[in-house]
């Protein structure tokens with residue numbers, strides 16, 4: 001039923017203008033031009049790889065302002081369509097960076113939500129971002145590469161030490177990577193903050209002999225860059 005509703009909505013959207021999810025002005029696109037321009041001012045220009053992180057992190061933008069607002073709308077205001085332009089912009093800057101190594105090992109695994117949370121929200125934003133990113137970049141998507149085992153407490157409520165604890169053993173290898181010959185992957189998440197989520201996911205993959213080549217993210221705070 002949900003799928004039917006989504007298909008119907010997709011058909012409707014072809015013909016109707018809708019409200020921009022950020023400012024409610026009418027637009028035929030995912031966002032109105034004004035909001036799109038404002039978001040694009042958050043883009044990191046030319047130095048997308050962060051050097052302050054223990055893993056190579058490739059970020060499209062700086063977390064804050066209207067980009068923060070957009071990610072919040074994507075996650076908490078039932079605006080899954082925002083994943084489409086964000087994933088596409090990440091892919092465009094990735095391809096332009098000249099450091100993108102595209103080959104047989106270029107596989108993208110989104111950091112998954114717990115299944116019960118996904119059911120509640122109706123979608124998993126990192127999965128949608130990864131779909132859009134892979135469609136535009138040519139990298140291969142493994143949506144079920146990881147599974148979230150624990151329904152962890154929201155990270156922002158916790159201290160750094162409590163975040164590590166909260167996330168220890170949070171993941172297990174998902175169906176898509178079981179019995180596969182994949183030996184390295186890129187992880188993709190909407191935001192990179194303390195890196196605790198990535199550390200936990202990386203541990204799970206490494207235990208299975210899979211290396212993490214890097215992390216792709218829409219936004220990284222200025223303090224982490």
Ligand SMILES: [Zn+2]
Pocket residue numbers: 020021022023024025031032033034035036
């Ligand atoms: Zn707008």
